[in-house]
Amino acid sequence: MSPINVTKASGNQEPFDESKLRGSLKKAGASEDIINQISESIKNLLVEGISTRKIYKEAFRQLRSESRKVAGRYKLKEAIFELGPEGFHFEKFVAEILNMRGYTTSIGEVVKGECVNHEIDVIASTESEYLLVECKFHNRKENICNIKVPLYIQSRYLDVRDTWSKQQGHKHKNHKGMLATNTRFSEDAITYAECVGLKLLSWDYPKDAGIRELIAKLNLHPITSLSSLNAAEKKLLLKNEVLFCKQICLNKSVLEHDGIDSRKINRIFREAREICNNSQNPK
Secondary structure, three states: OOOOEEEOOOOOEEEOOHHHHHHHHHHHOOOHHHHHHHHHHHHHHOOOOEEHHHHHHHHHHHHHHHOHHHHHHHOHHHHHHOOOOOOHHHHHHHHHHHHHOOOEEEEEEEEEOOOOEEEEEEEEEOOOEEEEEEEEOOOOOOOOEOOHHHHHHHHHHHHHHHHHOOOOOOOOOEEEEEEEEOOOEOHHHHHHHHHHOOEEEOOOOOOOOOHHHHHHHHOOOEHHHOOOOOHHHHHHHHHOOOOEHHHHHHOHHHHOOOOOOHHHHHHHHHHHHHHHOOOOOOO
């Protein structure tokens, strides 16, 4: 029997791969029984050319009926896209990743270069290192960072580096450029970045240390992963600087805003705490 082709977001088609579905469900924390149940259900749903989006939505629907915690983790990639359409929330997300890894960060600073001034998305520093970080946020999965993006970022970094190295206290610091995106890099982009020493961060790069892994490791699940919040409520929380589920876990009162149904607050709090594996008492 010929394999059934599925249609990706880019419009390209490829044979349905059950192992990818099972792997994504396992990474979200689904039990073997749930994985088997959903996999069988999806196989019965398959028709030639079915969209991967439709498969994802059906798997998410079934997961949510079993466990909001697992469903929230399963939709992490979609949750990052919901930080848009502008990239400002993604910049804050990247800054928090760096904060959790020991850096001090600032967002949206204008830095003088040798030739021109540059507005930098994130500047991250330690006692020994300075990072100039540019964030490339995409609203569609098929939009990846090709080689043009790191070429551009590297040229900006070099212009700023020459100025940085002349500042007091910077002589012995390690200066580097960094590019972060919520999608992926092309092979040429990775090859070039590795060659010139430009740091990269994407959904799945570096291997085993991309955004997907860092979210779990650093407990940085975005509030957009909460299925108990509607779109308006997510937008309101983001506007009020509530970006991460852990902020809700630490202080339930951040949910007490006009526009959020008071009857839902306990349910939202419970889901956030489940996603974070957090057992502390609400404030």
